[in-house]
Amino acid sequence: EVQLVESGGGLVQPGGSLRLSCAASGFTFSSYEMNWVRQAPGKGLEWVSYISSSGSTIYYADSVKGRFTISRDNAKNSLYLQMNSLRAEDTAVYYCARGTVVTRGVDYWGQGTLVTVSS
């Protein structure tokens, strides 16, 4: 069974940093592209970042470019999102998600971890 379990969310002050992790199991992690997608309270989905299966290709939404860094450790079956210079508008549930909207869709999603940016 495919499982994606996010961790690392919490309350952080504006300007602070947080590192999200996603533990993957039930599939060959190193063969799959991965994403982070967020959802602000009561709002729609917002794609945040993409990383290829090898980690060699990375993309970011303009809203987080220069502040967030996506990475993966295929040996540990883990995906990460380093978030720096956090702003109130970054408050959201962050989902780790397998696949790509380019083709075959984002087919598995974690349960999400809540990040709250507030003083």
Place this chain on the structure above:
Amino acid sequence: QSVLTQPPSVSAAPGQKVTISCSGSSSNIGNNYVSWYQQLPGTAPKLLIYDNNKRPSGIPDRFSGSKSGTSATLGITGLQTGDEADYYCGTWDSSLSAGLFGGGTKLTVL
């Protein structure tokens, strides 16, 4: 404001059919595949349709997808109360080099 435009809400009676539209441009829908996602209240999104019109295993054929030009459509037939959810379209934007989701459509089954 989302680059992909969806109606905020649609509604229909149980057993009826509903369609949800997703409008974009040549840099996104016009030249890339579209996928559709269902998000039931309080849960993570679920893939319903990928590559414009393909259904993952386990998704009933009541759900269908189509694309024409710079617009895509999700169709749901035989509506059930359990279909009440938010629905999102998704695609890639080749100009932005970024993924996109529509603003979402809330389906109410009256």
